[in-house]
Amino acid sequence: MATEVTAKADHPLDPLTRNEITAAREILEENQDIDPESRYVKIVLDEPSKDKLQEDNSDGSAIARQAFIIVRDRNERTTYEAVVSLDQNEVVSWEHKPGIQPSITLEEFDKCEEVVKNNSEWREAARKRGVEDFDLAIVDPWSAGYHLIPEDIDKDRRLSHAMSWVRTSEEDNGYARPLDGIHAWVDLDEMEVVKVLDRGTKIDDVVNDLEDAKYREEDRDLRTDLKPYNVDQPEGPSWEIDGRKLEWQKWQMRVGWTQREGLVLHNIRYDDDGDVRQIINRASCVEMSVPYGDPDPNHNWKNAFDVGEYNIGRLANPLMEGCDCLGYMHYFDAVMNDTDGEVNVVPNAICIHEEDYGTLWKHTNWRTENTEVRRNRRLVVSFVSTVGNYDYQFNWYFYQDGSVEPQVRLTGINSNGLVEPGSEQGPGYYEMMAPHIKGMVHQHFFNFRIDIDVDGPENQLYRRQNQQVPKGADKNIGWDGETDPGDINPTGAAFYCDKTQLTSEQEAQDLINQRKGRYWQIENPNKTNYLDRPVGYRLVPGENVEAGAQKDSSIMERATFIDNHLWATPYHEEERFPAGEYPNQHEGGIGLPEWTEQDRSLDGEDIVLWYSLGVNHVDRPEDWPILPAHLASFKLEPVNFFDESPAMDVPPEHAIKDIQARREQKYSDPDDVTADDD
Known part of the structure; x- marks a missing residue:
C-alpha cells in the first residue's frame, strides 16, 4: 500500500512531490535557455537549513519550498546548478560549475551499452572470445575514476569505463561469462566510444567453454521440505x-x-x-x-x-x-x-x-x-x-x-x-x-x-x-x-x-x-x-x-x-x-x-x-x-540517556494476545510444546 503522493508536501523536509518536480522543471525552462539535448541529472528538494527549521518551529512561519537542480549541457560539455522557488515561481540561482562531472544517469547507462555493442573494434574483440550474437552481450558502464584513465584520453571528457559479458539467452545470468580483457571508454556527452583496448583472451570461447550459472526459480531444483512461515498481525501494526x-x-x-x-x-x-x-x-x-x-x-x-x-x-x-x-x-x-x-x-x-x-x-x-x-x-x-x-x-x-x-x-x-x-x-x-x-x-x-x-x-x-x-x-x-x-x-x-x-x-x-x-x-x-x-x-x-x-x-x-x-x-x-x-x-x-x-x-x-x-x-x-x-x-x-532500561514497560506476550486460543487454533493438541508460549 504505497503512500499517496499529494500535490504539495506536508512538511519542509518531505521530498518533492510529482507536481513539484514538474513545476521546478517548467519554472527553470521558462527563465533559462535550456538546450533541448541537456540532461536533468537531478531535481530534488533543496533542504532547508537547521536554523530555518528552528525558526519555523519557533514562530510558526512556513518555510519556502525550493528545488535543487543539476543540468548537464551535453553540447557545452558543462554542468549547471539551479535553485528554484516553488512558492514564488522563480529561479533563485543559476550557477555554472565548470570542471566537474555529475553522477552517471540511467539514460547514460542504457545508451552507453548500445554504442559499445555497435562499435566495430569492440565487436572484433568480442568475436575473438566466441561471441556471435551481439544482442546477447551486456555492457556495464563503470565509473572511470581519475588516475588510471589512459593518457591518450582527455580527462575533461565525461567518461565511462565499460566492461562486458555475454549471455547464452535473454534470461541467462549475464555475469556468468565475462569478456575479460575488453575495455571501452565512452564519452557520455557525445555518446561515442573514444577508445577500445583489448588486453588479450584467456578463454578463447567464453560462450561454449564456460558453465551456466543459473539462479532463477524455473532453472533450479528447489527443496521440497520447507513449510510456510506466516507473519500474522490481525490487529494491524504498532x-x-x-x-x-x-x-x-x-x-x-x-x-x-x-x-x-x-x-x-x-x-x-x-x-x-x-x-x-x-x-x-x-x-x-x-x-x-x-x-x-x-x-x-x-x-x-x-x-x-x-x-x-x-x-x-x-x-x-x-x-x-x-x-x-x-x-x-x-x-x-x-x-x-x-x-x-x-x-x-x-x-x-x-x-x-x-x-x-x-x-x-x-x-x-x-x-x-x-x-x-x-x-x-x-x-x-x-x-x-x-x-x-x-x-x-x-x-x-x-x-x-x-x-x-x-x-x-x-x-x-x-x-x-x-x-x-x-x-x-x-x-x-x-x-x-x-x-x-x-x-x-x-x-x-x-x-x-x-x-x-x-x-x-x-x-x-x-x-x-x-x-x-x-x-x-x-x-x-x-x-x-x-x-x-x-x-x-x-x-x-x-x-x-x-x-x-x-x-x-x-x-x-x-x-x-x-x-x-x-x-x-x-x-x-x-x-x-x-x-x-x-x-x-x-x-x-x-x-x-x-x-x-x-x-x-x-x-x-x-x-x-x-x-x-x-x-x-x-x-x-x-x-x-x-x-x-x-x-x-x-x-x-x-x-x-x-x-x-x-x-x-x-x-x-x-x-x-x-x-x-x-x-x-x-x-x-x-x-x-x-x-x-x-x-x-x-x-x-x-x-545515561534514561534513568533505567526503557524496555521495562514492554508487555509480555500473554498481555497482548491469547496464548491458549492461538495454540488451539494452530495445533490439534493444545498442549503441544511447540506452540507459542510466554
Whole structure:
C-alpha cells in the first residue's frame, strides 16, 4: 500500500512531490535557455537549513519550498546548478560549475551499452572470445575514476569505463561469462566510444567453454521440505503514519528520500514519558567506496563510488510483498525525475514493517520459580538498490531499548574475471568461484553521516576503551578493610574503561580496536540524568576492516574517508558528502580530508559523526552464482540517556494476545510444546 503522493508536501523536509518536480522543471525552462539535448541529472528538494527549521518551529512561519537542480549541457560539455522557488515561481540561482562531472544517469547507462555493442573494434574483440550474437552481450558502464584513465584520453571528457559479458539467452545470468580483457571508454556527452583496448583472451570461447550459472526459480531444483512461515498481525501494526511522519512505540521520525542517498531519516526522537527528546537530526548513508585489490590490469582500476557516482537512491528496487518484507507493511514510493526532467516513480521503494527479534530481556527467580521474559520487537525501515551486479539492502532498525542499528546487507553477483587454464590457484589476489571464473579480493566501505543531537546540539565526543592497571599504581584496600600501601592490583586482573575527550577534528579521526573494546560516546554536558551523569549515546562498532590500499594509492586519494572508521566535524550546512559533492572523475583531496584540516573544535559543538563501515570480501564458490546476504552493521545505544532500561514497560506476550486460543487454533493438541508460549 504505497503512500499517496499529494500535490504539495506536508512538511519542509518531505521530498518533492510529482507536481513539484514538474513545476521546478517548467519554472527553470521558462527563465533559462535550456538546450533541448541537456540532461536533468537531478531535481530534488533543496533542504532547508537547521536554523530555518528552528525558526519555523519557533514562530510558526512556513518555510519556502525550493528545488535543487543539476543540468548537464551535453553540447557545452558543462554542468549547471539551479535553485528554484516553488512558492514564488522563480529561479533563485543559476550557477555554472565548470570542471566537474555529475553522477552517471540511467539514460547514460542504457545508451552507453548500445554504442559499445555497435562499435566495430569492440565487436572484433568480442568475436575473438566466441561471441556471435551481439544482442546477447551486456555492457556495464563503470565509473572511470581519475588516475588510471589512459593518457591518450582527455580527462575533461565525461567518461565511462565499460566492461562486458555475454549471455547464452535473454534470461541467462549475464555475469556468468565475462569478456575479460575488453575495455571501452565512452564519452557520455557525445555518446561515442573514444577508445577500445583489448588486453588479450584467456578463454578463447567464453560462450561454449564456460558453465551456466543459473539462479532463477524455473532453472533450479528447489527443496521440497520447507513449510510456510506466516507473519500474522490481525490487529494491524504498532506504528502510526501521518504523511511522512512515523511513530512506533516511543520512537518518532520523518522518512525522507534523495536520489543520491536513498533513504534519509530526519528528526529521530524518543518519547520519554511525555518528554519528546531529540537524538538524531539527520541520518543516511552518504557515500560508498568499493576498491579491488587484484593487480590484474583488467581489474586494478576498479573503485566505484556507488552513492556519489551512480546515485544509489535512483537505482532503488520496487519492493515485493512477502519477499523483501514480511507481515504488515507500509510502503513509500520514491518520486524522482528522469533525464528529460519528467517525473519517474519507483513504487514501494521504502518498506516499513515490524520483526520479532528473539528475547528482549528475561530473568528467572530460581527461589520463587517466577520467570519474566519479553520478546524483542523491532521496527525496520529499509530500501534495496541494484548497482549493476551487486544488490545492497539498507536497513535501519529501531529497538525498544532505545538503540538504533543501521545495517547493510550485501547480495547479488560478484564482479568477476577470467583465469587461464592451469592458473586457477592465485596468490590471494583472487579466489576461484567456478571453473575459469575468479572473484577478486575487494572491500565495501559505507560512510554513514549521523548528525547527532543528544538532547540538543551542544555535544561532546569521547573515546571509550579498556585500560589495564599496572601493579603498584596506588593504594589497596585489603581484606581486613585497612589501607594497604601495596599494589592496587595485586591479582593483575583490574582494568577500567578509559574515557578520553576528543576535542578537535584531528583528535577525532580514529580506527576501531575490538581488542580494547573501543567505542565512542557522545554526551550533552548541559543535561543530566537522575544520577547526575551527562546524558549520551554511544556508537558501538560491529564488523569492520582496515582499508587494504596504501595511503599514497590512487584509491586513498579519492576515497580518503575510508582511511579512518570515525571522523567528526562541527555541523556545517555545506558539508554533506565525505568525498565531495562531485566525486565522479575527481582526483580527490576534497570532502572530509579538506574540511578537517581546519582542526575545528568539537567541545560543546553541534557534532556530526561520519562512520565508515568496511566489509572485506574474499570470494568463495559458496558466493556463486548469487552471494548469500552478508550482514554488517553498527549500533547507537543510550548511555545515561534514561534513568533505567526503557524496555521495562514492554508487555509480555500473554498481555497482548491469547496464548491458549492461538495454540488451539494452530495445533490439534493444545498442549503441544511447540506452540507459542510466554
